[in-house]
Amino acid sequence: MRWPGRRDEHAWSQHHLSHYVEGDLSSRARRRLEMHAHECPECSRGIRAVRALLRLLHSSGDRSDLRAPAGIFDRVRVDAAHADSDAEQAHEA
Amino acid sequence: MTHLPGQRRATDAPERELVDRAQTGDVAAFEELIGAHADRLYTVVLRLVGDRGEAEDVLQETLLRAWRGIGRFQARAMIFTWLYRIAVNESNRALERRLRRGTTVQVDDEAVQVPAPAKDGPGNRAEQRELRDALELAIADLAPPYRTALVLRDLEGLSTREAAEIAGVGEAAFKSRLHEARLKVRASLGDTALVAAG
Numbered sequence: 001m002r003w004p005g006r007r008d009e010h011a012w013s014q015h016h017l018s019h020y021v022e023g024d025l026s027s028r029a030r031r032r033l034e035m036h037a038h039e040c041p042e043c044s045r046g047i048r049a050v051r052a053l054l055r056l057l058h059s060s061g062d063r064s065d066l067r068a069p070a071g072i073f074d075r076v077r078v079d080a081a082h083a084d085s086d087a088e089q090a091h092e093a
Numbered sequence: 094m095t096h097l098p099g100q101r102r103a104t105d106a107p108e109r110e111l112v113d114r115a116q117t118g119d120v121a122a123f124e125e126l127i128g129a130h131a132d133r134l135y136t137v138v139l140r141l142v143g144d145r146g147e148a149e150d151v152l153q154e155t156l157l158r159a160w161r162g163i164g165r166f167q168a169r170a171m172i173f174t175w176l177y178r179i180a181v182n183e184s185n186r187a188l189e190r191r192l193r194r195g196t197t198v199q200v201d202d203e204a205v206q207v208p209a210p211a212k213d214g215p216g217n218r219a220e221q222r223e224l225r226d227a228l229e230l231a232i233a234d235l236a237p238p239y240r241t242a243l244v245l246r247d248l249e250g251l252s253t254r255e256a257a258e259i260a261g262v263g264e265a266a267f268k269s270r271l272h273e274a275r276l277k278v279r280a281s282l283g284d285t286a287l288v289a290a291g
Contacts, residue, residue, distance in 0.1 A: 049284035057247040068131035
């Protein structure tokens, strides 16, 4: 088994930053990433960036001001009636 | 009665009564049942397809399919999860049609809204606007399965289990898509801008 080099560790860590922040890594993988990030400013900043991204996404998530278009059920009723009528005609033919 | 993320549970008694009535063809009961979720359904569809006009069409098709399928709905399931799943499937169908036509996928301005910065000022507002635009573009660039994962989990705030069920995949596959989606969005926005935004 080849011992991972620094470049391998960096690529692996970069790919797993979201897993780390989400708590989806095993304790062994977590320690591995933390050891690398401790020495790697880019990965350390990457952890902060993932946390900032999640805050940004979560705070963008509240769109309780958005409303379904008025009259949407009227349109659905019309669609359903058309579909029923088409089916009846096909049955009669 | 809109159920917020984390508050949903198996169909409760008043809802079950509406389901029973809707399953016998009671249109008013169906509209009351589904109407409670229509705004959130519209929001998630708009986030997935990005365009308001198309989102309205997809919502209409979703409700029509729900009406046709309500007879097969199992009361032990959650009505919200069931509706979301239909909406996600219809949204992905619309995105596939758009892809075949070769039209660019874009997220509407309304789909994502970054809140105002704590320290408000012309400079901060411009930076927030730029970040919002970049976020919209990054989400729009995601392939449908990745966009679905990000929208359901990180924007809609659903649990991994709920979101995976709606997306129609196992939790491990869902998480893999979610992490990949975040990786792509992070790469698009850049760590420097994200860390600066705090």
